[in-house]
Amino acid sequence: xASVGNxxxxxxxxxxxxxxxxxxxxxxxxxxxxxxxxVSHDLNESTELPESATLNSLDEVPAIVLGVNEILVNGKKIxxxxxxxxxxxxxxxxxIHDLFLELExxxxxxxxxxxxxxxxxxxxxVEIDKKHKFKLLKRVMLSAQxxxxxxxxxxxxxxxx
Amino acid sequence: xxxxxxxxxxxxxxxxxLNVMPFIDIFSLLCTFLLFTxxxxxxxxxxxxxxxxxxxxxxxxxxSKRLLDVKIDVEMERVELTTSFTKPPIDxxxxxxxxxxxxxxxxxxxxxxxxxxxxxxxxxxxxVDDEILYEDLVKVLDQIxxxxxxxxxFSPQESGQGIETSLYPKVVMGSVVL
Numbered sequence: 001x002a003s004v005g006n007x008x009x010x011x012x013x014x015x016x017x018x019x020x021x022x023x024x025x026x027x028x029x030x031x032x033x034x035x036x037x038x039v040s041h042d043l044n045e046s047t048e049l050p051e052s053a054t055l056n057s058l059d060e061v062p063a064i065v066l067g068v069n070e071i072l073v074n075g076k077k078i079x080x081x082x083x084x085x086x087x088x089x090x091x092x093x094x095x096i097h098d099l100f101l102e103l104e105x106x107x108x109x110x111x112x113x114x115x116x117x118x119x120x121x122x123x124x125x126v127e128i129d130k131k132h133k134f135k136l137l138k139r140v141m142l143s144a145q146x147x148x149x150x151x152x153x154x155x156x157x158x159x160x161x
Numbered sequence: 162x163x164x165x166x167x168x169x170x171x172x173x174x175x176x177x178x179l180n181v182m183p184f185i186d187i188f189s190l191l192c193t194f195l196l197f198t199x200x201x202x203x204x205x206x207x208x209x210x211x212x213x214x215x216x217x218x219x220x221x222x223x224x225s226k227r228l229l230d231v232k233i234d235v236e237m238e239r240v241e242l243t244t245s246f247t248k249p250p251i252d253x254x255x256x257x258x259x260x261x262x263x264x265x266x267x268x269x270x271x272x273x274x275x276x277x278x279x280x281x282x283x284x285x286x287x288x289v290d291d292e293i294l295y296e297d298l299v300k301v302l303d304q305i306x307x308x309x310x311x312x313x314x315f316s317p318q319e320s321g322q323g324i325e326t327s328l329y330p331k332v333v334m335g336s337v338v339l
Contacts, residue, residue, distance in 0.1 A: 030195035050296035130296035158205040
């Protein structure tokens, strides 16, 4: 119980116990939701991930982001999407030409800095908005395949509980 | 003796105040730190792969065996599960399931049966219709890749990527071919 005296000598008491109770509950809640995931990543503003029961956590920052209106590679805008698909001029044999060029650069950089097997095909982490169609994902995968990426880590929102 | 008794009574009558201010300071700092570091969306991953050409020879022991081949075709209306063997008799078997929660649950039970009967097959080839939404694809992937609490053989194991509860860990996106 905290108390303060005024000019008239009267003591005003402030009951801080409810505040301590609220603080305790808040701290308990925040400690429960404290993330121990190896990587912390802020989602793209326009992206909403689908829910999954997977227990595997994100272990690297996504290289490709398929937002609602654009495709980004390492934060750099590569292609603008119209009606959630690429424009005909950006498409080549089902793949996305500019994306392929960017991923090729990424693959070369990965091989240059990789200490392990340089011939081993690469892995890409992809952030995708849940309302995108598989058609777009297929185009991205085809572009990546041509740039020597054959494994994909599809980002999802983990179900709690 | 009487003097000593009087002193004891006076101590009992005094109010003992606990200074809670340092306690509140620590709570405030802890609250601020936790609020800044709080992650309200926990992000997970589902691993898939696409077919690729390689010069490496297939393992000899697997080549000579008669293995089960599992294919799943995700269409707008339904999901089709096809099983066949790599060596004669092929014994191709097709089963169709609706794409709702019940249908996917039935497919999941069938996959558990197949996985437990043919332990060497850990791969599913997935064919997906172009118009399927990513969120629907994730629902199908969950049923293929994961064992849920209550499923036979559910035993979470620590792996390099966290807790592993795999049913079919390898999913190959068969429709991604040039």
